[in-house]
Amino acid sequence: MLQQLSIRNIVLIExxxxxxxxxxxxxxxxxxxxxxxxxxxxxxxxxxxxESRLLRAGTEQGSVTATFAIQxxxxxESLLKESGISIEKEIIIRRVLCADxxxxxxxxxxxxxxxxxxxxxxxxxxxxxQQDQRGLLNPEAHRRALDAYAGLQPTVQKVQxxxxxxxxxxAAREALEAQIAKAEAERDYITHVCAELDQLAPQPxxxxxxxxQRARLMQREKILEAIQxxxxxxxxxxxxxxxxxxxxxxxxxxxxxxxxxxxxxxxALDRASAEVMEALDALERAASELxxxxxxxxxxxxxxxxLRAVARKYRRPVEELPAYREEVAASLATLDAGGKELxxxxxxxxxxxxxxxxxxxxxxxxxxxxxxxxxKAVEKELGPLKMGGSKVRVxxxxxxxxxxxxxxxxxxVFEVQTNPGSLFGPLHKIASGGELSRFMLxxxxxxxxxxxxxxxxxxxxxxxxxxxxxxxxGRRLAxxxxxxxxxxxxxQPQVAALGTQHLRVEKHSKGHTTQTQLTELSxxxxxxxxxxxxxxxxxxxxxxxxxxxxxxxxx
Numbered sequence: 001m002l003q004q005l006s007i008r009n010i011v012l013i014e015x016x017x018x019x020x021x022x023x024x025x026x027x028x029x030x031x032x033x034x035x036x037x038x039x040x041x042x043x044x045x046x047x048x049x050x051e052s053r054l055l056r057a058g059t060e061q062g063s064v065t066a067t068f069a070i071q072x073x074x075x076x077e078s079l080l081k082e083s084g085i086s087i088e089k090e091i092i093i094r095r096v097l098c099a100d101x102x103x104x105x106x107x108x109x110x111x112x113x114x115x116x117x118x119x120x121x122x123x124x125x126x127x128x129x130q131q132d133q134r135g136l137l138n139p140e141a142h143r144r145a146l147d148a149y150a151g152l153q154p155t156v157q158k159v160q161x162x163x164x165x166x167x168x169x170x171a172a173r174e175a176l177e178a179q180i181a182k183a184e185a186e187r188d189y190i191t192h193v194c195a196e197l198d199q200l201a202p203q204p205x206x207x208x209x210x211x212x213q214r215a216r217l218m219q220r221e222k223i224l225e226a227i228q229x230x231x232x233x234x235x236x237x238x239x240x241x242x243x244x245x246x247x248x249x250x251x252x253x254x255x256x257x258x259x260x261x262x263x264x265x266x267x268a269l270d271r272a273s274a275e276v277m278e279a280l281d282a283l284e285r286a287a288s289e290l291x292x293x294x295x296x297x298x299x300x301x302x303x304x305x306x307l308r309a310v311a312r313k314y315r316r317p318v319e320e321l322p323a324y325r326e327e328v329a330a331s332l333a334t335l336d337a338g339g340k341e342l343x344x345x346x347x348x349x350x351x352x353x354x355x356x357x358x359x360x361x362x363x364x365x366x367x368x369x370x371x372x373x374x375x376k377a378v379e380k381e382l383g384p385l386k387m388g389g390s391k392v393r394v395x396x397x398x399x400x401x402x403x404x405x406x407x408x409x410x411x412x413v414f415e416v417q418t419n420p421g422s423l424f425g426p427l428h429k430i431a432s433g434g435e436l437s438r439f440m441l442x443x444x445x446x447x448x449x450x451x452x453x454x455x456x457x458x459x460x461x462x463x464x465x466x467x468x469x470x471x472x473x474g475r476r477l478a479x480x481x482x483x484x485x486x487x488x489x490x491x492q493p494q495v496a497a498l499g500t501q502h503l504r505v506e507k508h509s510k511g512h513t514t515q516t517q518l519t520e521l522s523x524x525x526x527x528x529x530x531x532x533x534x535x536x537x538x539x540x541x542x543x544x545x546x547x548x549x550x551x552x553x554x555x
Contacts, residue, residue, distance in 0.1 A: 024481030034516030046121030150370030
């Protein structure tokens with residue numbers, strides 16, 4: 001139950017604190033006074049989208065704080081436990097809105113996500129207004145209402161799961177069929193490619209190795225000649241190694257008393273001798289490698305050119321030929337194994353379709369049985385709302401398979417008969433605006449027996465009615481207020497007179513600023529407000545007398 005609402009710097013509200021009591025609370029005020037601002041502010045703490053337009057002009061930050069009592073609210077307690085939030089007798093939700101449109105949310109002073117606020121808001125408060133009346137024109141809303149009344153949401157969820165599984169298998173089967181069809185159409189070509197690549201058997205890195213080998217073979221004689229000349233230069237008639245040894249011997253025999261004088265030079269000569277010997281070994285190995293490569297140049301070129309020709313043929317680099325060979329082989333394997341895989345998918349598809357239809361059939365049965373009960377429950381509520389002669393029918397129509405969905409295999413439409421003897425027709429074609437309001441209220445009352453948030457807010461659902469009908473709507477709201485906390489924004493004095501708490505929304509201008517205020521009315525102020533609602537801008541004695549009569553009748 002909503003206990004307290006505090007608003008700071010939201011649209012026309014600078015500062016507002018209001019307490020709410022159990023029962024039936026009515027909010028009244030002239031058109032444009034700012035009643036919708038109260039709902040917008042409450043929407044913020046219930047997880048609605050934060051927009052910078054909601055911030056009061058000239059301010060950098062606004063906030064809305066709401067306090068809820070959660071006694072006997074098991075669903076709310078479960079949600080808080082699931083989110084790791086300690087449970088208390090009341091919860092305080094605060095939403096802070098900044099000038100850049102960003103916002104922060106807090107639950108009992110702990111930061112929380114907007115997603116949690118939305119889930120919590122759905123469990124705490126239900127807001128019904130003219131949008132809901134228009135929603136009754138949408139068959140999808142009819143389906144949701146019937147499923148909620150029948151408690152079929154778990155079955156709907158199972159239908160959705162089977163539908164999703166079935167569609168995924170259908171998609172996999174169709175993709176495999178397309179793949180097989182494409183491969184089958186190219187079977188001859190793929191077989192030829194696979195055979196050619198198998199015969200060629202390209203290896204990773206083969207092109208680079210062949211190109212290097214070809215270059216060596218083409219330059220072998222020149223390279224061997226260079227090796228010979230280098231070798232002769234190092235160990236010819238005057239070998240470098242001999243010159244190094246002579247230099248080393250001369251230094252050693254110099255008779256120098258200081259042993260460190262030639263230390264560095266001797267070390268360098270020693271290294272030079274080792275490097276020369278290593279160079280000679282490397283030249284010998286290179287010559288041996290060249291002489292040992294007995295592959296004919298023609299054979300190497302033939303292999304290299306064959307690889308490059310096939311690569312050009314299939315429009316890909318030579319280094320990609322091994323991978324392409326695997327790809328083509330896989331395509332052939334798909335053709336060979338695709339039949340078995342396709343048969344398995346077809347079997348799974350048949351099984352999932354059967355599971356979907358079985359669950360959907362149980363859903364259809366549940367909806368059909370609940371429709372009769374719902375018709376009676378709504379018609380029972382229409383009587384007190386001055387629509388006792390009206391009949392309600394939930395028309396359940398099977399859909400073709402192409403229109404099946406995760407919501408089942410049928411469409412539901414609310415049909416009404418507003419006068420005895422007239423034909424049933426779709427709600428949006430038969431019911432007037434006032435009748436839609438009452439039908440929505442009757443539906444809400446019927447649904448409240450199976451599911452409802454602890455606080456219900458009705459935003460001008462009495463639009464388009466008056467007199468005895470408005471009185472009937474007010475009495476039904478007041479009766480609903482005995483089981484729930486009910487708030488109604490209304491322009492009907494007959495409805496306002498039945499509230500156990502009466503709040504008036506007013507707009508005041510001072511200088512260049514305008515502010516919206518919310519005031520709880522005393523019995524005297526309430527009498528004057530009802531008179532205003534009856535008479536308009538000029539309150540007459542007759543209006544005051546009528547207001548007094550209304551208050552006396554509803555007391």
